[in-house]
Amino acid sequence: MNPVRLLIVLVAAISAIGLAVVMQRALGGKPAAAPSAIAAPVAGKPMTQVLVAKRDLAIGARLTGEDVTWQAWPTEAVNAAFITNGAALPNPEGADKARAAVTNAANDMIGGVDPAKAVEGAIVRDPILTGEPITPRKIVRGGDGGYLSVVLxxxxxxxxxxxxxxxxxxxxxxxxxxxxxxxxxxxxxxxxxxxxxxxxxxxxxxxxxxxxxxxxxxxxxxxxxxxxxxxxxxxxxxxxxxxxxxxxxxxxxxxxxxxxxxxxxxxxxxxxxxxxxxxxxxxxxxxxxxxxxxxxxx
Known part of the structure; x- marks a missing residue:
């Protein structure tokens, strides 16, 4: 390469470095922040309390309050057959809208009674596993018939x-x-x-x-x-x-x-x-x- 041209390139590079140092000092000596690769946290999804089994329940078992419990369930995944307490857990965004969107035929079946109490005395028609939501199809409430008439x-x-x-x-x-x-x-x-x-x-x-x-x-x-x-x-x-x-x-x-x-x-x-x-x-x-x-x- 021509010595003159090489000298020009070196001078230009040194000038660029010097300009960068001057600009950094002018900005208070702090390097420019790089764009963050971590997305901002997303607000939690609305949750609904769903009545589930606390233990495995066999066919013919008669339910008591000790057999069921409330468990948080994503509101968007709540099935109409699930028994809920009719309210969503606190959520910063969209909780009221999510609550309104949950339609629950099972709650209509129990006639406004506290769902946890309404299932007491019910007989299990099909096996229910631990953590599985309680649904009307799998139970028959007390007074609807004896064991055999229920499981037939x-x-x-x-x-x-x-x-x-x-x-x-x-x-x-x-x-x-x-x-x-x-x-x-x-x-x-x-x-x-x-x-x-x-x-x-x-x-x-x-x-x-x-x-x-x-x-x-x-x-x-x-x-x-x-x-x-x-x-x-x-x-x-x-x-x-x-x-x-x-x-x-x-x-x-x-x-x-x-x-x-x-x-x-x-x-x-x-x-x-x-x-x-x-x-x-x-x-x-x-x-x-x-x-x-x-x-x-x-």
């Missing part, structure tokens, strides 16, 4: 069947499990010699039905793995009830426990069992002036 699904009926340790999987069937109901009966079948031999028939009457109770136990005791009972109460439809009544009248019934992973299949009466009249499955045989009735499966 709409359109269903409760029926009791006699069981033993042998016919109830050794007592390992518990309330809430799903079972198949099998009927066993003896009948006569013609043999090769022209006589009649006894034949035992086992038939699945109902499949994938829910066990509501064993004797008067609607839930297994803590850490209990089995219940030996004399009666099992199961949930059936009206058509299932007819099929089960016919089955109980013609032979003993056995409960077969279904796997937990096999609960999503069809539920209720199997095949044409419900429509099959007794006379449709009986053959009358006349032999030597004697008439015998033989039950057969189609």
């Amino acid at each position: 699904s709409p359109g269903k009926r409760a029926m009791a069947v006699p069981v033993t340790s042998e016919t109830a999987v050794g007592g390992f069937i518990l309330p809430g499990d799903r079972v198949d109901v099998l009927q066993t009966r003896d009948t006569l079948s013609p043999d090769a010699d022209g006589g009649a031999g006894k034949v035992t028939i086992a038939e699945t009457i109902l499949q994938n039905v829910r066990v509501l109770a064993l004797d008067q136990s609607t839930a297994a005791e803590k850490d209990a793995k089995s219940i030996v009972a004399a009666t099992a109460t199961i949930e059936v439809s009206p058509t299932d009830a007819e099929a089960l009544t016919r089955a109980k009248a013609t032979g003993p019934v056995t409960l077969a426990l279904r796997a937990y992973t096999d609960l999503g299949g069809p539920s209720g009466v199997v095949g044409g069992v419900a429509r099959k009249a007794p006379e449709d499955s009986v053959i009358r045989i006349n032999r030597g002036g004697q008439t015998t009735n033989t039950s057969v499966r189609p």
Whole structure:
């Protein structure tokens, strides 16, 4: 590079540095502040008090004030089915507007009574986990019916069947499990010699039905793995009830426990069992002036 040109560049650089020093001193010796990379804090979101479970609540549990508590919940995430105290927590911005936006059908249901007191005595219809909001769908308030009428699904009926340790999987069937109901009966079948031999028939009457109770136990005791009972109460439809009544009248019934992973299949009466009249499955045989009735499966 030309020495003259190089000298000019050096002089210009020194002049720029000198100008910067002079300007800094003129501003009081403080360097210019760089733009902040941290955003200003955002005002907190409005919160609403929601009634939640303090502990895990099983089906059939009767609620007390010790089972529920209030918990702050983001107002914008409050579902209409949640039970609230009708007020939002203090918030610098938008609290009144957020309060007005919260519509709560559950509070309408309790008729203006303190929600925490209104649920006392209610029966749990579906399991509720710790911290889960209490909703009308999962509870039925006291006075709306007894345990069985509360936990029965709409359109269903409760029926009791006699069981033993042998016919109830050794007592390992518990309330809430799903079972198949099998009927066993003896009948006569013609043999090769022209006589009649006894034949035992086992038939699945109902499949994938829910066990509501064993004797008067609607839930297994803590850490209990089995219940030996004399009666099992199961949930059936009206058509299932007819099929089960016919089955109980013609032979003993056995409960077969279904796997937990096999609960999503069809539920209720199997095949044409419900429509099959007794006379449709009986053959009358006349032999030597004697008439015998033989039950057969189609």
